[in-house]
Amino acid sequence: MAVGAGLDDVFMRVHPDNDRALRCYQGAEFMPVDAGLAKSWNAAQPVDHVWLRHDSGAADDQGR
Numbered sequence: 001m002a003v004g005a006g007l008d009d010v011f012m013r014v015h016p017d018n019d020r021a022l023r024c025y026q027g028a029e030f031m032p033v034d035a036g037l038a039k040s041w042n043a044a045q046p047v048d049h050v051w052l053r054h055d056s057g058a059a060d061d062q063g064r
Contacts, residue, residue, distance in 0.1 A: 008056055013041070013049035022050060030054045 011033065014021050030052035032038070038051040 010054045010056075011051065013045070013051050016048060016050055025052050025054075028054070 010030075012025065012030070014025065031054070033041075033051045033053050038048075041051055042048045
């Protein structure tokens with residue numbers, strides 16, 4: 001859906017206690033964002049979420 005909309009990157013946050021969601025998204029090739037970026041995004045959050053990024057362009061670069 002995001003690729004069809006012309007988006008290359010998708011970012012999401014996951015509560016750090018949600019191990020099931022983290023495993024699911026990491027299995028779908030979402031990767032943690034840079035620690036410094038996550039820290040700045042968590043500054044306004046009630047808890048330090050795990051921030052993930054999926055780069056659909058990286059799959060294209062790898063011939064997927």
